[in-house]
Amino acid sequence: MTDAQPVYRRILLKLSGEALLGEMDYGIDPAMIRRVAREISEVRALGVQVGVVIGGGNIFRGAGLAEGGMDRVTGDHMGMLATVINSLALQDALERLGVYARVMSALKIHEVCEDYIRRRAIRHLEKNRVVIFAAGTGNPFFTTDTAASLRAIEIGADVLIKATKVDGIYSRDPVRYPDAEHYPSLSFERVLREDLQVMDATAIVMCRDNDLPLQVFNLNREGDLMRMMLGEPIGSQVANG
Numbered sequence: 051m052t053d054a055q056p057v058y059r060r061i062l063l064k065l066s067g068e069a070l071l072g073e074m075d076y077g078i079d080p081a082m083i084r085r086v087a088r089e090i091s092e093v094r095a096l097g098v099q100v101g102v103v104i105g106g107g108n109i110f111r112g113a114g115l116a117e118g119g120m121d122r123v124t125g126d127h128m129g130m131l132a133t134v135i136n137s138l139a140l141q142d143a144l145e146r147l148g149v150y151a152r153v154m155s156a157l158k159i160h161e162v163c164e165d166y167i168r169r170r171a172i173r174h175l176e177k178n179r180v181v182i183f184a185a186g187t188g189n190p191f192f193t194t195d196t197a198a199s200l201r202a203i204e205i206g207a208d209v210l211i212k213a214t215k216v217d218g219i220y221s222r223d224p225v226r227y228p229d230a231e232h233y234p235s236l237s238f239e240r241v242l243r244e245d246l247q248v249m250d251a252t253a254i255v256m257c258r259d260n261d262l263p264l265q266v267f268n269l270n271r272e273g274d275l276m277r278m279m280l281g282e283p284i285g286s287q288v289a290n291g
Contacts, residue, residue: 057281060099060175062202063090064195064212064249067107067136069269077108078139087143089275090180094149098279099175101205102182103198104140106132126190130157133194137184138162144180151180156188156197168204175205195249199256210262211278212249213269218286219248235287238264248288257288264288 065086072079094100109132115125137153144151152174153163163184164170174181186197195212202210219241220230233246238258241248248254248266257264267274267285278284 054096054280056096056098056279058098058208058279060205060207062101062103062198062207062210064198064210065102065104067105067109067132069213070136071108083139083143085272087140087147090144091147091149092276093279094178094180096279099178100180101175101201101207102140102180103194103201104133104136105194106136109135123190130185133186134159134163134184137182140182149180151182153182153184156185172205193250195253199253202262203256203260209265210257211265214266215268215270217268217271218266219246233286234283237291238288241288258290261290
C-alpha cells in the first residue's frame with residue numbers, strides 16, 4: 051500500500067469492448083486484460099473503491115447487427131450478453147491478482163453472476179471489492195455509456211472515467227486530423243452543443259443533470275489511471291460551469 055493519497059474516494063471506470071482487443075482483431079487479448087486488471091488493482095490498493103462498466107463491441111454490437119437487418123431488440127440483447135462475457139473475463143483477471151471482484155448483471159443470469167442490486171453493489175464497494183456492472187441497463191436502445199453514467203450516479207461515484215484510444219477530447223478525430231485541437235477541460239453544454247462524440251447525448255445529459263464530473267483518458271498510456279487518481283492533469287475533464 052502506497053502512502054500517496056488519492057483525490058477520489060469512489061470511481062466508475064468505463065471501458066469499451068474494443069479496449070480489450072489489444073493486438074487482436076476479435077475477442078479478448080489476454081495480455082491486454084491482464085494489464086487493465088493490474089492497473090485497477092493498483093488503484094484499489096490506494097483505497098479507491100472501483101466500479102467498472104465494459105462494452106461488448108469486441109464481440110457483438112447490437113446497433114451494427116440491426117443495421118444488417120436483425121431486430122434491434124434482439125441485437126441489443128446479444129450485445130448485453132457480450133458485456134457479460136467481458137465482465138467475467140475481467141473478474142477472472144482480477145481474481146488471479148488476488149483482488150476480490152463481483153460481476154453484477156442487469157439481466158438475470160444467476161448461474162454465472164449476481165443480479166444488480168444497488169445497495170448490494172455499494173456494500174461490495176465498501177468491502178473494497180471491485181464491482182463490474184454487466185449487461186448495460188438491461189434495456190435495449192441504451193448504450194453502455196448510458197449504463198456507465200447511470201451506475202456511477204446510483205453508487206455515488208465521485209467521477210466517471212472513460213477510457214479511450216486517445217488522450218482526451220479533441221475538436222475532431224486526432225487520428226484522422228493531426229491538427230485537431232485538444233481540450234483539457236470543457237463544459238457538458240459545450241460537448242452537447244458541438245457534438246464532440248465523447249459519449250452519447252443521453253449519458254452526457256445524465257452527468258450534467260447530476261453534477262457528475264467526467265474524465266477522459268488514453269487507456270493505452272500505461273500508468274495514466276494511477277496518475278489521475280493522484281491528482282495529475284491527465285486527458286480531459288468535463289464538468290458543469
